[in-house]
Every structure is written in structure tokens, then in C-alpha cells.
Amino acid sequence: MVENAPPRLxxxxxxxxxxIRAGVYVGVYSRRVRERIWDEVTQMIDKGSAVITWSAPTDSGFAFEAVGENRREPVxxxxxxxxxxxxxKQPPD
Structure with a gap:
């Protein structure tokens, strides 16, 4: 998912x-291709934000990474x- 992404990205x-929806992209690729796509996203995101998720052998069944300013933080x-x-963030009075 991307938010405020430049048109070129x-x-x-x-x-x-x-x-499949504005800013929501889906596809099934190998780890190598996924990492290549994510490298391009991180280089081109500018002032936007993005998150990538994939199936992984974890307790939750997935893993994810995020880039850019966002209210959500993985912990x-x-x-x-x-x-x-x-x-x-509240605007100043």
C-alpha cells in the first residue's frame, strides 16, 4: 500500500x-523480485509512505516492512x- 506516492512510483x-484499490497493489513474486520492488519503492517514495507484506513462517503467518512517516509503527x-x-499530531493553536 502506498500513500502520497509520486505518480512515477x-x-x-x-x-x-x-x-485493486487506490494505493493498494497485490501480486505474488519470489523473495528476490519482492526485494527489488521494495528497493524501488524506498528510493522513489519521496514524502509519501508505503508498507509491504508477505507470507512468512511466523506465528502470525506474515511479515511486513514500512517506509515513510506514518502513525503506525511495527513493534x-x-x-x-x-x-x-x-x-x-494536533495543529498549533
């Missing part, structure tokens, strides 16, 4: 993946990766 992702607790939310 969205076009690049559309070459490899199906965009590992007892071998499980959970998501912690940062408080909403």
Missing part, C-alpha cells in the same frame, strides 16, 4: 502489480510483530 508499481513483542499507533 505508482506507474512503476503498476508494471508488476495489480492495483516486536515476544516474537510477534504488532502495530503501535502514535498519537495524532
Amino acid at each position: 505508482r506507474g512503476r508499481l503498476a508494471l508488476w502489480l495489480a492495483e 516486536e513483542i515476544d516474537g510477534l510483530t504488532l502495530v503501535r499507533f502514535h498519537p495524532v
